[in-house]
Amino acid sequence: MTPSQRLPPGLSDCLGELGLSLRGGFVFADGEDAPAGPAGAPAKSLLLIGNGGGAMWREFSAWLDRQPDIMADPLDSWTVETIGGLAAHYGARAVYPNDRPWHPFQRWAMRAEGLKASPLGVLMHPEYGLWHAYRAALLFDVELSIQAPQAMNHPCDQCVDQPCLTACPVGAYSLSGFDAAACAAHLRSADIEERPHGGCSARNACPVGAAYRYAPAQQAFHKRAFMRARG
Ligand code: B12
Known part of the structure; x- marks a missing residue:
């Protein structure tokens, strides 16, 4: 058995400077269908990188202001530039x-x-709450020593009213799934910038993690990306 290696030193600090954080990880089981690691063979470990709240938005916006050209997917470009550099540095x-x-x-x-x-x-x-996302995963050829996640409280289990399911003006969310077409059609007919939160009424109706709600500019940015993804 390969001895486990400690987590890459300094990685958390580098991510913190970008407004991102290490969101846990895991070791792939023997024989599991893992994506390729840096050497091309199935990766042994994975570390997940993401944002919780809008700290990343400040760093990303400052970077975007310095770019000479308009980009199709600037957040993707920023992520590849920053995380790609870290991956190369850490051999991932x-x-x-x-x-x-x-x-x-x-x-x-x-x-x-x-x-x-x-x-x-x-x-x-x-x-x-709902104010977090994933920006990248780092794949390693070595088995990293990664703690299993602690048992997490799932706030939705105690949420009786479920305001998220009734707040959408066009009923795009229901227990049978997300009606992306209805959401996109509504967004096309409305002025996102005029909404106080700039984004999704269902997501904003959730009381959990309210302190981490994205600023209206960030919410509107993600909504525009969603509309591009929907064509
Ligand atoms: C395609 C896509 C969309 C499409 C379709 C989404 C859909 N509901 O089918 C569109 C454009 C509509 C979309 C919209 C949004 N998306 Co999207 N999307 C993706 C993307 C790129 C691929 C999803 C996929 O098919 N993955 C492939 C499958 C194999 O991966 P998977 O992990 O197994 O995913 C499946 C399970 O999660 C499963 N699933 C869903 N719910 C549940 C519940 C349980 C209990 C279980 C077991 C499984 C399960 O469904 C997924 C699809 O099959 C992912 C990124 C990614 N690579 O996953 C983001 C991602 C899922 N999206 C994300 C977000 C934030 C959004 C939006 C809020 C963005 C916005 N501002 O509008 C909306 C929310 C819409 C919604 N409620 O679904 C985040 C979710 C983060 C999080 N906290 O969970 C992701 C992970 C991207 C990211 N950068 O973090 N999205």
Whole structure:
């Protein structure tokens, strides 16, 4: 058996400077269908990187202001530039949520952090609520010493009213799933910038992690990206 190696020193601090954080990780089981690591063979370990709240937005916006050209997907470009650099430094291979074919980021997050899905499908975090996302995963050829996630409280279990399921003006969310077409059609007909929160009424109706709600500019940015993804 390969001895476990400690986590890359300084990685958390580097991520903190970008407004990001290490969101746990795991060691792939023997024979598991793992994505390729940096050497091309199936990776042994995975570390998940994400944002909780809007700290990343400040760093990203400052970077965007310095860019000479308009980009199609600036957040993806920023992420590849920053995390890609860290991956090279630490001998890892970075993969991103928008890579095709899609990697199972939510499944990885459930495993790494012990989170569960909210009724909206977005994973619920006991501290950040619905105001968090994943920006990259680092794949390593070595077995890292990674603690299993602690048992997490799942706030949706105690939420009787479930305001997230009734706040959407076009009923895009229901227990049978998310109607992305209805959401996109509504957004196209409304002026996102005129909404006080700039984004999704269902997500904003959730009381958990209210202190981490993204600023209206960030919410509107993600909504515009969603509309581009929907064509
Ligand atoms: C395609 C996509 C979309 C599509 C379709 C989403 C859909 N509901 O089908 C569109 C454009 C509509 C979309 C919208 C949004 N998305 Co999206 N999306 C993705 C993307 C790129 C791929 C999803 C996928 O198919 N993955 C491949 C499968 C194999 O991975 P998976 O982990 O197994 O995912 C599956 C499970 O999570 C499962 N699932 C869903 N709910 C539950 C519940 C339980 C209990 C279980 C077991 C499984 C399960 O469904 C997923 C798809 O099959 C992912 C990033 C990624 N690579 O995963 C982001 C991702 C899922 N999206 C994300 C977000 C934040 C959003 C939006 C809020 C963005 C916005 N501002 O509008 C909305 C929310 C819409 C919603 N409620 O679903 C985040 C979720 C973060 C989180 N906290 O959970 C992700 C992970 C991206 C990221 N950078 O972090 N998205």
